[in-house]
Amino acid sequence: MERTVYVNGSYVAETEARISVFDRGFLFADGVYEVTSVLNGKLIDFAGHLRRLRRSLNELALEMPCSDEELLAIHRALVEKNSLVEGLVYLQITRGAADRQFLFPKSTPQTLVLFTQARSLLENAEARRGARVVTVDDLRWGRRDIKTVQLLYASMAKMEAHARGVDDAWFVQDGMVTEGTSNNAYIVTREGTIVTRDLSSDILAGITRAAVLECARELQMKVEERPFTVEEALKAAEAFTTSATGFVCPVVEIDGTVLGSGEPGAVATRLRQAYIEASLNSAI
Ligand code: PDD
Numbered sequence: 101m102e103r104t105v106y107v108n109g110s111y112v113a114e115t116e117a118r119i120s121v122f123d124r125g126f127l128f129a130d131g132v133y134e135v136t137s138v139l140n141g142k143l144i145d146f147a148g149h150l151r152r153l154r155r156s157l158n159e160l161a162l163e164m165p166c167s168d169e170e171l172l173a174i175h176r177a178l179v180e181k182n183s184l185v186e187g188l189v190y191l192q193i194t195r196g197a198a199d200r201q202f203l204f205p206k207s208t209p210q211t212l213v214l215f216t217q218a219r220s221l222l223e224n225a226e227a228r229r230g231a232r233v234v235t236v237d238d239l240r241w242g243r244r245d246i247k248t249v250q251l252l253y254a255s256m257a258k259m260e261a262h263a264r265g266v267d268d269a270w271f272v273q274d275g276m277v278t279e280g281t282s283n284n285a286y287i288v289t290r291e292g293t294i295v296t297r298d299l300s301s302d303i304l305a306g307i308t309r310a311a312v313l314e315c316a317r318e319l320q321m322k323v324e325e326r327p328f329t330v331e332e333a334l335k336a337a338e339a340f341t342t343s344a345t346g347f348v349c350p351v352v353e354i355d356g357t358v359l360g361s362g363e364p365g366a367v368a369t370r371l372r373q374a375y376i377e378a379s380l381n382s383a384i
Pocket residue numbers: 135279280281282283284303304305306307308309342343344345
């Protein structure tokens with residue numbers, strides 16, 4: 101079935117949607133994006149995604165193209181027009197179309213695109229069996245706190261993981277894990293402490309990360325926000341990742357080393373349940 105997508109003020113069939121060949125998103129990856137998950141036709145943590153979008157735009161001297169209310173209305177209209185029950189809404193803002201030059205063009209209208217993707221999120225085979233990951237050098241740029249569309253190295257790392265017969269890759273910088281290709285990374289020590297890298301320009305401040313850490317604290321789980329080494333991860337009792345579309349996904353193997361029993365761990369399983377419950381309650 102053909103989707104309806106949103107491009108610069110219009111709702112159009114996906115085959116009719118047009119973007120200029122001069123769009124700086126296309127030529128320079130000069131744009132930012134957000135992915136908001138949808139459960140039961142409702143948006144999960146929309147306010148959080150909007151907050152981070154504003155920050156990403158601000159860091160790149162881009163402007164918010166419309167009001168928060170309009171953005172929410174567009175998200176909701178796309179969910180409705182595409183009869184989306186479960187999946188995601190993808191939003192992208194670029195600096196727009198201008199003759200190719202490295203300097204940012206002055207007063208070019210920005211490009212705003214949104215589309216939906218139907219996907220099963222609650223039932224997720226990887227979350228059920230637990231993901232297997234390998235570590236790879238973090239060769240991305242130094243402003244990973246900005247959610248830019250510059251995802252080529254993340255894509256290459258995920259391709260490498262699949263070529264090595266596993267699900268995903270965790271990035272490593274100076275011996276310390278930064279994050280996953282499209283998720284934040286966590287370990288649970290044998291003493292039961294959840295450890296995840298502290299926020300800085302080294303990682304994306306996951307919206308799911310914030311919500312899951314809140315769930316963990318409510319459940320009286322101990323949380324440490326600090327970098328952890330690959331060695332520490334290999335000795336961990338369990339591990340997991342968080343992202344808008346993966347929620348909390350247990351990790352059962354790192355670089356060929358099986359964690360614990362090789363089954364999704366108790367902490368990750370509990371947090372996945374708690375996060376989904378909280379999200380369903382607060383969805384809009
Ligand atoms: N990725 N780290 C990176 C590098 C990411 O790309 C993502 C999200 C996250 C988790 O952020 P959040 O919890 O806000 O989704 C962390 C999205 C889902 C994607 O690119 O599809």
